[in-house]
Amino acid sequence: MSLPADFAPDAVAAIRARLDTARAQGARILFAIESGSRAWGFPSPDSDYDCRFVYIRSVAEHLALEQPRDVIEFPLEGEIDAGGWDLRKALLLALGGNAVIVEWAKSPIVYEEAKGFRERLLDLLAEIVDPARVSRHYLGLARSHVAKIGSFAGEVKLKKLFYLIRPIVALDWMEQRDFVMLPPMNMVDCLAETEIPAKATSEIRRLIEKKRVTRELGTGSIPTEIARYLEARYGHHEMNLAGSVRDEARQARNRALATDFYRREAESP
Structure with missing residues (x-):
């Protein structure tokens, strides 16, 4: 790729070595992508490499008495952060409205992938992922980062500010x-379409460019226009975001679609 x-x-060689280790443990890699700030569109010169992958195990391994874990994790070493989910785990989280697997499937930076798999997965996710639930996922991310910064008027670690801007x-x-639609993974693309x-917008773009060439942004006040925007829009979504409507028939249909997809991928050579 x-x-x-x-x-x-x-760094790329180290990531490929980890993927080979996962294969040696019986995982068939369906795709491996870059996540984190590099794929989100706001890297810095010293950003980590955040490789995330989705894998599946053979039918024979599914028939074992003791099932292996549904994640493969590697120790964080230097600038390399790599880990993966079993496709079953990814699909179950997607059914619950977790946006992570959607973002991985849309990542613009791909280390490797089984031919056609991401297209098939994105087609499925378009059917089974409830955007209303995903919106609650993003609100939860925003809420956690608002809690961390404490105040829109106080001093913050400017590098961490992007994790609030993005959701x-x-x-x-x-x-x-x-x-009714799911947003782009890349925040710069998302910003351009919003x-x-x-x-x-100008202050966010200026901060992105500064981060791109600066190893450590340090702490400081949130730029005025960004602070106004974040405070207003966070309050708006906190007050107005609707919950998803529980539809038992649709949930059963979505679960059946995901199950069929999983079985087909597990049985494919």
Whole structure:
């Protein structure tokens, strides 16, 4: 696969070695992508490499008395952070509205993939993932980061500010499409497709560019227009975001679609 030109060859080789280790443990890699700030569109010169992958095990391993764990984890070493989920785990989380597997499937940076798998997965996710539940996922992310910064007017670690900007922009993107679609993974793309105050957009883009060339942004006050935007939109979504409507028949249908998909992938050579 084609990777960004600025990806360090040693880092890519280390990631490929971890994927080979996962294969040696009986995992068939369905795809391996870059997640985190590099794929979200706001890397810094010293950003970690966050490789995430989805795998599946053979039918024979499913028939074992003791099932292996549904995650494969590697110790964080230097700038390499790698880990993967069994496809079953990924699909169950997707059914619950967890946006992570959708983001992985949409990542623009791919280390490897089984031919056609991500297209098949995205087609399935479009059927079984409830955008209303995903919006609650993004609100939960925003809520946790608001709790961490404490105040929109106080001092914050500017590097961490992006982890609040990203879900708020995603929520605005979804709201402007009546919460029937899922947002792009890349925050820069999401920002370009979302109507927010022009001054806030300019300050966010300026901060992204500063992070791109700066190893440590340090602490400071949130830029004024960004603070106004985040405070207003967080409050808006906290007050107005609707919950998903429980539809037992649709949930049963979605679970059946996911089950059939999982079985087909497990049985494929």
